[in-house]
Amino acid sequence: MSKPDQPANAAQPTPSPKTLILGGGPAGLYFGLLLKLARPDADVTILERNRAGDTFGWGVVFNDQTISNLMDADPVSAHTIYSEFNHWDDVEVHFKGTVTRAGGFGFIGIGRKRLLNILQDRCREVGVKLVFEHPFEDVEEEIARHQPDLVIAADGLNSRTRQKYAATYRPDIDVRHNRFVWLGVKHKYDAFTFDFQQTPHGWFQAHIYQFDAETSTFIVETPEHVWKAAGLEDMSQEDGIAYCEHLFQGILNGQKLLSNAAHLRGSAIWIKFPRVITKEWVHWEEFGARRVPIVLMGDAAHTAHYSIGSGTKLAFEDAISLVGHLKRKDFALEPALEAYVAERSVEVLKIQNAARNSTEWFEHVERYAALPPAQFAYSLLTRSQRISHENLRERDAEYLGGVESWVAEQSGLPAPDKTGKPLPPMLTPYTLRDVTLKNRIVMSPMAVYSAQGGLPNDFHLVHLGARALGGAGLIFTEMTCVLPEGRITPGCAGLWSDAQRDAWKRIVDFVHGQGAKVAIQLGHAGAKGSTRRAWDGTDLPLTDPAEPNWPLMSASEQQYLDGISQKSSAMTRADMETVKEAFVDATRRADEAGFDWLELHCAHGYLLSSFISPLTNRRTDEYGGSLEHRLRYPLEVFQAIRAVWPPEKPISVRISAHDWVEGGITPDDAVQIARLFKEAGADMIDCSSGQVSKKEQPVYGRMYQTPFADRIRNEAGIPTIAVGNIYEADHVNSIISSGRADLCAIARPHLSNPFWTLHETAKLGFAAQDWPKPYWAGQQQLERNLEREKQMQQAQAGADAALARMKAELEGSV
Template sequence: MNIVCIGGGPAGLYFSLLMKKRFPAHRIVVVERNRPYDTFGWGVVFSDQTLGNLVAADEPTARQILQAFNHWDDIEVCFKGEVVRSGGHGFCGIGRKRLLNILQGRCEELGVELVFETDVADDRELAAHYDADLVIASDGLNSRIRGRYADTYRPQVEARQCRFVWLGTTKKFEAFTFDFRETEHGWFQAHIYQFDGATSTFIIETPEEVWRAAGLEAMSQEEAIRWCEDLFADRLDGHPLMSNASHLRGSSMWIRFPRIACERWVHWNGVVPVVLMGDAAHTAHFSIGSGTKLALEDAIELARCMAAERELAPALARYEEVRALEVIKLQSAARNSMEWFENVRRYTALEAPQFAYSMLTRSQRLSHENLRLRDADYVAGYERWFARRAFEQAGLPAPADLKIAPMFTPLRVRDLVLKNRIVVSPMAQYSAVDGVVGDWHMVHLGARALGGAALVMAEMTCVSADARITPHCPGLYTPEHTHAWRRIVDSIHALSDAAIGVQLGHAGAKGSTRAMWDGIDRPLDEGNWPLVSASPQQYLAGVSQVARAATPDDMRCIEADFVRATVAAEGAGFDWLELHCAHGYLLSSFISPLTNLRTDEYGGSLENRCRFPLRVFAAMRAAWPVHKPMSVRISAHDWVEGGITPDDAVQIARLFRQAGADVIDCSSGQVSKREKPVFGRMFQAPFADRVRNEAGVATMAVGSIFEADHANGIVAAGRADLCAVGRPHLANPAWTLTEAARIGYTMTAWPRQYLPGKQQLERNLERERQLAAAGAGLTPQQVAAKLLES
């Protein structure tokens, strides 16, 4: 086979040497437009895991790379005059030129043909010249090939919000250092790491508007470098900043990161297949150091697929399938990381220890327990700091032993002190009779109150008969309803130390439907009741009942129903009240522009659309005891173009905070069947993060939080104050107690009747941990370390 690679960067070179090693008879040519060893940039970074992958792919190349690496374990975060240091991260830095030299030398050793100073204008002519069977397009960020065949590759190219410049310095840094500086114009940050014995990379980044306000747009390269030297003078200790891109003039040295993603990676041009690799196919923000990693792993996978398949077409199809999925995962993490750095100002109200923790866990790939594995002393110290502050803020005396996981620290909301940060989500049970709750709800809520959570939320409870989702939903609109709820609330208060709350709502256009198991969102066959919404709508097109627009009289009655239910909730003894303004129900239908088409004072702008929900909330707050908390559940993202966005969610939260809301419960979606949500673990936590740290109000995170590790990370980083856990509590009422035992936290209080179960569970889980440790093989990091030692 004849293979030609367009682009002599890491992707093209590494693929070429791997293929030549596997198939010495193949003719492989790499065509590069630059001169030999020309490159821009300073150092690149790999994790120990990536090094392990390189060892497995080609040991001689890996050995040379390992010997040239500068290795470090520590990360330092410098913020507001404090330095927070953590270890065990396992990174390596190498100069980009040195890496290319190693790959070029290995290619020459194996017989790959390297052609330099040749600019490829036409891939078809190039393929014909070399009689190629396969063309690899690894021609970088500004790939001509990707642009030529854009109809096939369908690239998405997005210029991001920050400007950054890639500089170097002769100062050597012992740790990967992140330095954050506030100026009169805004915040700047430096990403700093040593990559050889004499030089460190020094990337400086700031939002576009801050860059312009500081005047950097108008400065020459020399002036801009001097400005940066002055800003970071105490970190540089007299060492200069250097550029190796002298060909760039003035503001062009500052670039905006281009996020690139392609739907397809293989194009058949009628003559030969053309395959994307590296930056031509995708990018990942430099804050997680994954651009070169992705390029090398593209090369590994394509070489593997071509060795595994006899025919070229299935090999390329398999490569595209496997790599696209893996890249999506890493790009998701990279996006989280990138957005954190784009919005540093959001987190600058945090104290230095929490700011540093938030930065370390920004991608959501590095969890609380991952950090503990890397540096147990750092995590233990942070947990003590967090616990001491939590007890102080709750007005409680701190225990002598502050070895407390963040999810088990107390939280005070008004006069209510929650024993920990776990909430049982309100989950519809469809088991009431004429709105009256009974034994099922007693068992369901009681079991979960005994299961360790601090707050158990009853399902959405309807404020009138025509506010119900189904005929089986609970209500708070007759004395019988109040008495039935009082029986459950009193039982929970008597038998547990959990608080209990109720979520009040009105189904709106999503009402008069069957129970979930009989056809979710499907209208009743008979016995339907009229529906109202912000505007006329039919939730399921051609299926659902059509809801009419609420009139002023309707709105007055609905407001009165919510107030009556609020008074009833107090009469039932609930500790917490939540107003449901999410998921397309009545109050949500006013907030979302997808469902609110009104032209009166309750439609149009976001402020107008929130007017009625805020009016209802204010009336409820006035009727609810001042010492008891109230939360509001919102849909922070409609997942539909033209709908509510996370930007809107911040403003919605501000409005409810000003009206007296204590906590914003950040959910999303279920407003329109046109939604296209992006699911994943903790997928809604970023909404709670934004609302908490931009709107300045406590939040509750919900959605695919199913491990203690998730909850600990969310709470510890200040992404939310509470974590609502739903479906895991359906499977295991004692989820909170079980997760405590799973992470080895033994200080949780169990019901005394269940203490033998606690002891057995903790013994079993400890045995599992010991067996796992004893049976574990060498990790890729350990393989790399042993190779380096040899």
């Protein structure tokens, strides 16, 4: 019989799933708590192999956003946790005797043991069953014993559940290169502190943060080869800790380092971080007529490096997400789990990508050790690419103003403009040989396929001239071909004749009239030539009799598109001499046309690139084999053009720093390639990647090729151009300030907006950038519109903040 206030045919809610949680860490405890809050009738049991007071960590770090999420999920436990947090706002970087401090980071620290105790007490309060000292050796035995509808495998980094069902979860575990040790110290630090110490063996670094009234976590980290060279591999635990005390005595203020790993012997306290990714998070196991989902959560499903402090954050957010989806799906398991995995896998991947960037930064401190302390600290703060230049301004405008003033000073330019604002790094000048660019923005070379018989025309004048009017400091031509048969398409521009030289001179003169410098990129298409214009079919061979194919050549015989492209022949020595002379002739004409800068195209699978990559060079003579031999011909061409190009003008070289194909060029190779071109006289490396093989599998993202420019600049010691999905002033300012590159090439954004530089500068609120005088009225209107948008955003932010305060006050009164 139905209740009086409920229709007889009302749908009954899905029963809450009987839940077994394996693991009593943050993920398991918090999920059990939230599920019980969502469905008080739920039967929730947590099994934990250790005692209630056991923990093997020191402190846990969150940011302000994490505590906000906890407040929304369970205000009671969140207020308890928040009341015991130690708060700090600043980061300090100690490096080579200098201390750099930046604020606005909003860190919160708490002891791991205290956090677990708070969550345990809250779980007991709401009725979650906690079973300690219960080793769950066999998941299926526990399922048979407890008969759950849902199993949460929150059994940590070394998850036995993940191992048991590895065929389903498909874990990918990458053990990183550095050795690190978790220690503590009875000393209070009022900032999240990084301390770097150089030894005869290499660099060590400490990550230090307070987590209770008197104790701080003290993580010491170093590359494994440095760890071994220092003798730590063979030291006792006591001697290893004493070594660290001596090394970091300046920051320890006479305090001893503490270990809570007495159960480990010798150097076993020094471990490596395993990055865990699982392809699937849910395994369905058959138990008679029942199917039970076993769901990975927290470190069992994924890990993120401690240098961005996200392990516990991710665990909490996993729990919040799954309970949220269970509530939204009326506790129906299959749709809730599908939604949970779809949401969390994307969010976790973002964090793991940032963590990977951060991990690699700390693994290669030696790479950045030559940077000035101000730039070193900025590089550290922005290492994950989650914190950008403008984000730093929001956090600590005074600190960032100091960085911008420093960058301006290094450029030899006074910092403030007429408004008193420091000069944005993207607008600082840059000098290479005797050529000075007015800013760091480069219009990237992009093929436009609009020439007739290799002759540039009015389209090129307008196309390149408009970008010069738009504020870029250096305007690149498309790849300009040194021979007719070196073109990609019939629409590609060339420089094999005096008529072409004269046509280019008209364009160069116009660009110079707008205050920009202009560069020519010389190249030869090789096996990727004799194709249609991009809009008629990228890389497809010519078929129109009016534009017949021409013969192709490359380092070795190849076919770029298997079964489709025209086959190229392997270059003979005579071919190589002919092409080299064509590059020399084109170089002379480029100088006569007035170009300021020359770039040799050795990337993307074109002719010179085909010699460099082992994917396309299968020669058995002196131009094949080792990397040094494969580079022999490109270096011969480079040296020949350097000999005729004026010494006061720079030459850059574009390379593919990664083929994105197994067996192809790697970033390690790219550093060596850059070194060899530097020795030959190159002034700068333009760091692109890919397009050598159709088998490539690049990993795209914001500024995804910038790490190549970073490595080459800071390991090979040669200036670089960063390219690839750089589309905001914020990106450019971050790259320049951190020393990841010296110039930034903007490609597709320049196609859609010739005035990209001026518009992005206006968005920064920097009014001192000169616009072409005929466009003055447009500048004024744009700046007014941007100021209006800014005021509206500030008003909305103020309203949102007021609502948040009201909500917090109401929660506090409850």
